[in-house]
Amino acid sequence: MKNSPGEISKTARRSLKQLGWQRITVAVLLLGLALHIAFSSWRLPLLHDAEAAFYDIRAVNFAPRSDTDKRVTLVVYTADTNRATGQISPVDRTILAKALTQIDQLGAKGIGIDVLFDSPQDDDVELRAALKAMRTPVHLAFADNRTNPEAITYEQEQDLRAFMDSVKTDVVKPTSILLETDADGVARYWPKQYAGLPPLLSLALTKDGPDADARFARYTGPIRYRVPTAIDRPVFDKIPIDLLADPETAPLVAEAIKGRYILIGGDFSDFDQFDTPFTRTGNPVTGETRMIGVEVHASMLAQLLDKAWKAPPALWIKVLAAIVAVGLGVITALVQARTWVQALAVIAQFALFLIVPFLVERAGYDTLNLPATGWIVGWLIAFTAVSSSVRAVNAAQREFAQGALGKYLPRSVANEIMRNPERLLLHGEKREIFCLFSDLEGFTKLTHAVEPEMIARLLNDYLDRLSAVVLEYGGTLDKFVGDAVVAFWGAPIAYPDDGERAVKAAYAMYLAGEEFRKAAPAGVPKIGRTRVGVHYGDAVVGNFGGEGRIQYTALGDAMNTAARLEGANKPLDTKVLVSREAAERSGLDWFRPMGAVTLRGRNTPVEIFEPVPDMPEDERQLAKDLVSAHSAGEVDRVQTLTATIGESVINDDAMINLIERLRNTHKGESYVLG
Template structure:
């Protein structure tokens, strides 16, 4: 465990270094904000609107269906009532007094009046007299300017208080009709019980009796709205007040009053209408989108009568859920998975976050305030925070890795491998490749004649020049062995023109070596030529240093042959030698034959060629003819042609050397190198 802990600590330190403190701070801040969002989304702009919309959908879809509630009846003023009485605002109080007189004889449990008597009227004495004679409990609407300034002015409040004081008895008193809406003007929750206000209407009507539910005096959770079982069976019976006020028609509705709680209010299309969770989608049975205030009070009263307090989700559970959302978002961003697997994980997690509150709502939990959108947005923020941090780390790692790969691979190849790492085999595989081996003539002697610091400068300059050539021509740098450069083409990625690029690189390396010789500082002994060998054949290519460290190299006879060809340059007075296998696959016409040689450690002779792109055509022709004469065993012709070759060679030591070897060997023989 200690080892793994230390390893984890190192990984964390490395990640911090690669990410940088600034990005780390931003990621940490995003995660902290994600946690806040996941917990407080109901109190944040935009998100609160989304949360409200989701809650409304939940509440509307899982609203309990009910037959007509036989415990509560609505008695309402209507537009027809106003036309008959000739009064609109305030409503006629004489008809109310008549209705109360009839209700008194019908045995109602209690009466709640959702009408504010906040302006004196001529018929007030009649109504007040009726109220004082009531034996049935009656609760008069009360509101104050402090808690409900939009509903009542200070002057109106004084008139209201005066009316209530003049009407008050042991069974007649005030009740708060306050209804609070959220920021989007939707009545979703029970109002708060403010100090100085009488009890809420539904609480007051049931207080002291068998239906009392003290818990609702402090309750501020969701109002339980219900839907009817059919369009012809409303949740509450609704009776026009003029029907109840008429002594002739009142007996017809006695069954709707006896033993029930009666709520009296207005049913007008342009007044005292509230948006509810049904507003967005419409009541699934009636299609109605708004609800009159007295029906909202009736819904609260019915909820109280049913003692329907939804189960609160504990605060610790909300914290745990928010934390889980953040952790899952971060873990998903950090997961190493295929795209389709990641897509499934994302969809499943977000779908769960969306569906879970619906399941809670259906199970009877209070989801008003449940941060469903907060969890999803928090999850997304955590996903973005960690994903961005990891991308920054990966980018740094990729940049470092690509830079490291670029030390021995062409940038195009390194970039392709970074996109598709599978193309870089970390295990040995057989590949046919073009192998190159170079060497600087006389370097060992030079190390004994020059100070170590100068040797280091010279060697670094030389290797930089030659490795640059290899990469320029798309080769893979295998290794440096002292002053020798080992490279190959055809792995890790093979291209059709690998042969041409390998031969061109060999020639360019020789020329780069010549430039290096000319640029040597004063006082440095003469530097020898660069010799290069190129061969094509089978090799084992891959990582031979273990998984923990990329040691990409090539092994096998092909590499050894390239090294022998490089060494053969010394005996043949050439600078670049290319085997027939490599020359034929290069697609170039630069070559002049340099004969057949037997290399140490190789049983089969190798035909070698020298790439000389600017060779004299006549020289090249003579060399080809001389080689053909040698192959046919025509010694006389060989002698004639080689004399001519020497004559035209001038200072071309390689041609003179070839002529001598052709004379010294016979048909079918190869020149054995010492």
């Protein structure tokens, strides 16, 4: 049967009330934090590093393979160049002037120079002359102290500006060579286009030409690095600048110059080197551990030429993804499932969080700022917040349920049932139990003599006293029938000393009844004593009723016998009666025999005993001798024993009753109760 919306709403309100506003506030704050992390993990310390690592794996796995690019050529200063010119820093400018002249003559499409001329040199005159004579568009490296303080000082910037002014023509212009890296030093994305800086090198080279792409004007997405198809065929041709500076050897590389974009820079092991996703993941391109700056620019230029602009997922998609990740954490915490099912669900969700960015990357979208770790961490925080709240609610409900069970069951039994709820499934089972019935003598008459309010007060007090005794001795409270208390031992959990505790409880209930009589308010008519019957036998025990309303109870002959024993106390003038079956299993020596009786509604006689723990042994022995003699048919001995009792039993109504019954029956006959 499904719960109605109203019932669900009522349950939710009750759960929130049990949770309390403090826990609700903490849970809401944690869920807000989870959403923030799931959306903004790239901007958060520590998580950024994890996100970057996952991105590097994606970028490397989906990097396109490329044969040597015939549109871009790198012309580089090498260590051999520096040794030959005898100049290391700044690099020799004479060789650059000669190389520019040859490149111009060989018909290059455009030239980008990734070398800063930020300090005057003796050979500047020759370089200026070569630049002024250029017909091919040349873009000279520019940087300022504001955006790149690590690369250039303010004084160097002034020298650089002066050099730029001295060589500027219609074809010689400045270009920004700024490259930005993440906090871990990896060049993953295109740098910002800062105000006051000339266009970025790749943009400057293609500006106003057929290769221009306006989408890259403010693009800050990922740099697309490519993988060579073979180690002997690099992505970009790389020519030593000395080869081009010599008029005799320059024609040998004419095919690598004509019609191409030429990028000139340094290729030194200790300068202008950048980490890339390849080096971070242990997959260096062509065996190199890092990439020179001019090659990073070449990769950006090739990306622009290929129109490989990668659009990021829409903002609403990222917001929705964060909500879904956190929502899954909430749902997982709320759903009650087997441990292995929940474990599989968690694994599947985590796998989804890690796989989705790979699928998005494969589809050609920008995943540079797409969370993966953030979704997982957001899920974990949401799951923790909600599961903690659920545990708190469950604990409150468990405490309530345990308290409710504790009104009917001893604490140890209630705890066991809370641990194993299947013990209270809707079914019955045959068990051997100790059954107990009690009754308050004359209570029905009392209800006619006292106001209803007083009756309610007296009854509640009485039942509270007796039920406390049952629970104290580990019994299960079955029911209250008016002033009668029904209880049993041995179910739902049986213990070896159930018999002992049942008999002790029966006697303690009689004593509690006596205390209740003494505590009755003034004006209340005399209250009778409490009578108790205990029997051991088979009964069907379990939950009976329906799914909507059940009662844990015991049914069968054993319960009926206990009820008849309780009723037998009145005609036998006893207080507590215990059957032989119960007495023998109690392990106690409290008893004196009360003969055999045939209970109302039964054919088989029952041997009965009365617990008298405070009675001297010789008095108990007298009752034993009497019953023994009667059972053996020794009439004379019965007469002799009863004659010698005298005044010792004058106040013992039960003993007098026993003697009278024995005198009127023969050889162990049972006394038939009407």
